[in-house]
Amino acid sequence: MEQAVGAKVRLKSRKRSLIARKEAIAAYLFILPVILGLFLWTIGPMIASLFISFSNWQVFDTLKWVGISNYEKIFTRDLFFYKSILVTLYYAFGCVVTTSVASVILGSLMNMDMKRISFIRTVLYMPTIVPAVASSFLWLWLFNPDFGLLNSILSFFGIPKLQWVFAESTAIPSLILMHLWTAGSGALIVLAGLKDVPKHLYEAVEIDGGGWWSKFWYVSIPFITPVIFFNLVMGFIGSLQAFTTAYIMTQGGPNNATLFFVYYLYREAFVNNHFGYASALAWILFWIIAMLTALIFKSSKGWVFYGGK
Amino acid sequence: MKKAKTVFNVLLFTIFASSLLACSSGNSATGGEFGNGSPESTPKQTENSGEKVEFTFSFWGDTNEKNSYEKLITTFNSLHPNITVKPMYIPDDYGTKMNALAASNTLPDIAKIQASAIFPWAASGKFLDIEPLHASSEIPKKLDYVQYRDSNGKTIGYSSNNEIIIMFYNKEIFDEANIPYPPASAEKAWSWDEFIEVAKKFTKDKNGNHPDDPGFDPNNITTYGVNMTRNYVNIQPFLLSNGGGIVSPEDKSILLDKPESIDALQKIADLANKHYVMPKPGQTQTMPSADAALLTKRVAMVIDGQWSLQVLGKAMAEQGLKLGTAVLPKMGRPVTVNTGSAIEIIATENAKKHEAEAQLFYKFVMDPENIFPLIESGLAMPNEERWFTDPELIKKWTDNPYHPPEYKESVIDYGLKYVEQLAGFYWEKDVEAQQIVIPALDLLWLGKMSAEEVVNKEIMPKLKQELDLK
Numbered sequence: 001m002e003q004a005v006g007a008k009v010r011l012k013s014r015k016r017s018l019i020a021r022k023e024a025i026a027a028y029l030f031i032l033p034v035i036l037g038l039f040l041w042t043i044g045p046m047i048a049s050l051f052i053s054f055s056n057w058q059v060f061d062t063l064k065w066v067g068i069s070n071y072e073k074i075f076t077r078d079l080f081f082y083k084s085i086l087v088t089l090y091y092a093f094g095c096v097v098t099t100s101v102a103s104v105i106l107g108s109l110m111n112m113d114m115k116r117i118s119f120i121r122t123v124l125y126m127p128t129i130v131p132a133v134a135s136s137f138l139w140l141w142l143f144n145p146d147f148g149l150l151n152s153i154l155s156f157f158g159i160p161k162l163q164w165v166f167a168e169s170t171a172i173p174s175l176i177l178m179h180l181w182t183a184g185s186g187a188l189i190v191l192a193g194l195k196d197v198p199k200h201l202y203e204a205v206e207i208d209g210g211g212w213w214s215k216f217w218y219v220s221i222p223f224i225t226p227v228i229f230f231n232l233v234m235g236f237i238g239s240l241q242a243f244t245t246a247y248i249m250t251q252g253g254p255n256n257a258t259l260f261f262v263y264y265l266y267r268e269a270f271v272n273n274h275f276g277y278a279s280a281l282a283w284i285l286f287w288i289i290a291m292l293t294a295l296i297f298k299s300s301k302g303w304v305f306y307g308g309k
Numbered sequence: 310m311k312k313a314k315t316v317f318n319v320l321l322f323t324i325f326a327s328s329l330l331a332c333s334s335g336n337s338a339t340g341g342e343f344g345n346g347s348p349e350s351t352p353k354q355t356e357n358s359g360e361k362v363e364f365t366f367s368f369w370g371d372t373n374e375k376n377s378y379e380k381l382i383t384t385f386n387s388l389h390p391n392i393t394v395k396p397m398y399i400p401d402d403y404g405t406k407m408n409a410l411a412a413s414n415t416l417p418d419i420a421k422i423q424a425s426a427i428f429p430w431a432a433s434g435k436f437l438d439i440e441p442l443h444a445s446s447e448i449p450k451k452l453d454y455v456q457y458r459d460s461n462g463k464t465i466g467y468s469s470n471n472e473i474i475i476m477f478y479n480k481e482i483f484d485e486a487n488i489p490y491p492p493a494s495a496e497k498a499w500s501w502d503e504f505i506e507v508a509k510k511f512t513k514d515k516n517g518n519h520p521d522d523p524g525f526d527p528n529n530i531t532t533y534g535v536n537m538t539r540n541y542v543n544i545q546p547f548l549l550s551n552g553g554g555i556v557s558p559e560d561k562s563i564l565l566d567k568p569e570s571i572d573a574l575q576k577i578a579d580l581a582n583k584h585y586v587m588p589k590p591g592q593t594q595t596m597p598s599a600d601a602a603l604l605t606k607r608v609a610m611v612i613d614g615q616w617s618l619q620v621l622g623k624a625m626a627e628q629g630l631k632l633g634t635a636v637l638p639k640m641g642r643p644v645t646v647n648t649g650s651a652i653e654i655i656a657t658e659n660a661k662k663h664e665a666e667a668q669l670f671y672k673f674v675m676d677p678e679n680i681f682p683l684i685e686s687g688l689a690m691p692n693e694e695r696w697f698t699d700p701e702l703i704k705k706w707t708d709n710p711y712h713p714p715e716y717k718e719s720v721i722d723y724g725l726k727y728v729e730q731l732a733g734f735y736w737e738k739d740v741e742a743q744q745i746v747i748p749a750l751d752l753l754w755l756g757k758m759s760a761e762e763v764v765n766k767e768i769m770p771k772l773k774q775e776l777d778l779k
Contacts, residue, residue, distance in 0.1 A: 042324065060411035061433050079745065079771050145591040161528070166591030167755060237323065254590070254751035270405050272740060273429050290323045 053279035060273075070280035080256060080264055081281075085288075087172065088240055088261040094176040096235040102183035103231055107190025108220065121191070125184040136248035139178045140165075165250055168257040175245055175258060186231045193227035194220060225304045233296055240289050261285055360391065362666045364659065365417035366674070367397040367407070373619070375400075377682045378674075385673050392666050394419075411435075418660040419670055422466065422651050427457055428737040430653075431465040437654040437661065440464050442668055448675065454647050454728050455692045458735045460561065468649025469675050470683070471692040473724045474546055475645065476638075477621055478610040479603045480631035486510060491610065491635035493715035495643040495727045501576060504638035508534025508586035511609035520585045527585050534586035536596060537612035539577065539754050541743050542648060545731055548573045551640035555732040555742070565746070566769050573640055574753060575760035582756040590754045600624040603632070612637065614648065615720060618687030622711030634719045636727070645723060646731045649692065687711045690724060697725040738776055745771045 053070055055063045074081050110121050127135070142148050143164035151161040164174040201219045210218070246252055246263035253259075265285070269278035368378050375398050382394045397417050399406045404423055410416045422430060430436065440463075442448060457466040476491060483490050488510060492498055499507070509520045511534040518525040537543055548554050553570025556563055564570055580587040588596055600620045602608040611617070624630040637645050652674055654660050660667045673679055677691030684691060684706055696702045707716050733739040749767040752758045758767070 046324070058429060058433070059408040060430060060435060077774070079775060143591075145589075163591055163755075166589075168752075168757070253748055254755060256748045259748075267744070270402075270408070271425060272744075273408070273426070286323070290320055293323050 049279040049282060052276055053283055054276070056274070056276040058273045059275055066276065070277050071284075073277070074280060074284065080259060083256050084259045084261050084264045087257065087259055088242070091172050091175060091242060091258075091260065092236055092239040094172065095179045095239040096232060098176060098180050099183045099186060099235060100228060100231055102180055103186030103190050104221075104224070104228065106183055106187035107194060107224075108216065110187055110191045111194045121188070125188055127181045128185040132244040133248055135178070135181075136245055140249055143174060165258070166254060168254050171250065171254060171257040175242075175249075178245065179239070186235070189231065190224055190227050193224040197223045222305045226306060229296070229300050229304045233293055236292055236296070237289055240285070240292070362392045362659075362663045364392065364394045364419060364663075364667060364670060365397050366394050366670070367399055367403075367417040367420040369399050369403045369421065373686065373688060374683060377680055380682070381674060381679045384679070385670060389666075389669065392669065394670055416655050416657050418657050418667055419652065419654050419674070421469065422653050424648075424650060424733050425740045427466055427651055427653075428459065428740075431457075431459060432737070435653075435656055436465065437656050437664060437667070439467070439654060439668070439671060442672070443467065448672055450694045451675075451692050452694050452697070452725075452728075454730050454734070455649055456734070457651055460737060466651030466653055467675065468647075468692060469652040470649050470680070470689040471724075472615045472648045472690060473645050473720070473728055474543060474612065474637065474648075475615055475720055475723070476610055476612050476635045477599065477603065477617060478633045478635060479606060480633045482511060482606055482609045483633075484631075490633055491638075493633075493635055493719035495636045495723050498636045498643040499638040501638055501640045504535075505580070505584050505586065508580070508610070509584060510534070512586045525585070530585060530588075532606065533588055533608050535580065535610040535612065536588060536593065536599075536602060536608040537580075538593060539590070539750070541747055542614075542646065542731060543612060544574065544577060544750075546637055546645045547577055547640055549646070549729050550637075550642055550644045551576075552642075555739075555746075556736050558730065558735050561736060563769075563772065565772070566764050569641075571760045571764050574750070574764065576640060578753045578756070578760060581754065590751070600628075600630065604628060604630050610635075615690055615724075616688055618711065622687040622713075625713065626710035632713050634713055634716050636719050636723050644727050644729050647724075647728050648731060681705075685709055685711070690720075694725075697721050741775055742772060745775060 052063070054065060054067060056066050056070070057063045106124055110117065110124065130138070142150050143166070145151055145161055145163050145166060148164070150164065154161060162170055165171050197220060202215050205215045205219060208214075241262050242260045243262040243266065246258050246260040247266070250258040252263055252267070261281070262285070265278050265281045268274045268281060366378075366382065368374070370378070378398075379396050382396050386393055403421075404426055407416070407420070407422075407426065416435075443451065443464075451467050452471065455468040455471055456464045457468070459465050478491055480490060488507060491507070511532060512520055512530060513532045514526045515529045515531050516524070516526065520527075545555060548564075548570050551569045551573035553567045553573055554564040555570075556565070581589045587593075596602055597605070597607065598620065599611045599613055599617050600623075603611060603621065604624060618634075621630065621632050625632040636643060652671065654664075654667045654671055675692070677684060677693055677696055680689060683689040691697070691702075691706070696706060703717060703721060706712070707721070731739075732742075736742075746768055749763050749771075752767065753760055753763045
């Protein structure tokens, strides 16, 4: 009797594992294209680039192994490496901090209950969809020291004109301002986060006699820390790889004040033909971004609040 | 174990996020569309003279150049039934595409080569030697200065589209102010001080004051005497004119730190910062194009490459611009520089096997006669000496509405006798030097440092370090 039952159980569990296996195979087949793509077009080239970074390949020549001399040159004798890192970090920190703050403020504004709020949300989001090249040319005109809109506004208030991207000290701040214009996309995600905040908490604050600031600071902010965390990480990864503005607007100038790392890398590879050297630079950037991301992840335990769990 | 897992997760996340952002950042650096299309009109006649040979010829350029080259190819193909040349037009990112073709071993057989690529490629043996062809009488004598030479003095290329730097001006403005035109003859070239004097007469602020008038407001200048982009090419005629330069053609010693070079740089910077006759860097970037600036009289004189004649000549013929061409002002001796890109026969298997046929096409495409539409419209200048000396050819070149009457004296005679080469024609380190010199010169143009400080403190240490390594 037990044998029969045991056999039935075994049969059932075997059937179940058969189905499970079929489903597993189906699952793997579905994700196979993505995995293949990841290996072919991301991981494969990354490994190749690591390999190339230990050579002084010039593309039209044969590959010649040079060991770590590229890395050695970068850290000891490169004329632009440290300046470029500094400039890029300055830009990245500036962008991320200002854009995060702006996203939170804008997101909270978008959350208001008023007429035409969807129109306002659309308008605030639109700068994000302007192509990078087009907005570069647009901002170049805004930044014009003589006839640009920004200087006209300044002189209207009696403030002396600025040179914006054409002077060393104001170049990066100008580009940060330009990036701030696209805070709408982060704001949208903040808005989504705010919609999830339980309303009874706001009421609780009201009952305790708190105004809009208390609601904002003690309820909204903690609940959207995951979103802020996301924006921080994505913001850093993105702005550390800034390229188009340097390429179109400033060509790294004036006097290398906007020599973004990816632009510098591009120049080494495609103008100077030093593909090995550029690959080494690329890997250094990768590690910088990875370390920064790891730092942010680590710190997140201290301030990110995953509500509910 | 958990720590390793977190690290791994972070790395994987970074890879994902980076690749995601790399795709979606709208990076337009790889946007170039490389069309291969050309109206195929190769004749179908099969002559028994030799096997059929096929070549690819790559080039860049605007629409006019594209049409001109495609027509040239069609003509060549019909003249040589056993050779078929296919055009490969690469409008953007030419260097990147060529590198990609080199990596995949599918290079074109004959190609225009960018000035920044010619030395590394030549050193790597990528070109077939065309010097014997030029030395023979098969090709008429090219101007001496269109040759690229390596450090051993060996010629590695000839530029096909010759250009020099000259000055354009609006005759109407000069007529209105009753000031004599800039000289068309190099022997009568303005001295630097004469040049500044005239430029000041045309520079006005919004109240109509000139730079030397009391009450002149340098922050509100409406018209400028002269405009010039302060790039690496345009400063070299003046360095040479003053007795300096970038690097010596003979022994490749650095000339940039000579007092004459420093003085020349300071004089150029003073045009904008001291005499106010030229726009400052931020304003030059957003100045209207040369033809608009001259037509609207925002600028009286423009120092630019001869190629601007394509646009300015058209404005002269069609919009009534009273265009004039003149030689550059001199600081010491009258001199200008030339630019141009070489066409080379690439050492592909195909070209090596059919070198004679490849040379046929090379001769054809290097002949100014075959790119005549570009010469006529003012985009290019011939690279052959006889075009500058034979009255028949000169007439052919200039007798059209796009070339002002003084063109012969101010451009052709000037371009025959008073040209010295840019450093990039004979110095392999020129590309790397540019990346040091240009950013540092920004400090000079912005008025933050004097020329002496910029050269001695910013440029020379870096140049010495960079060059000693190679």
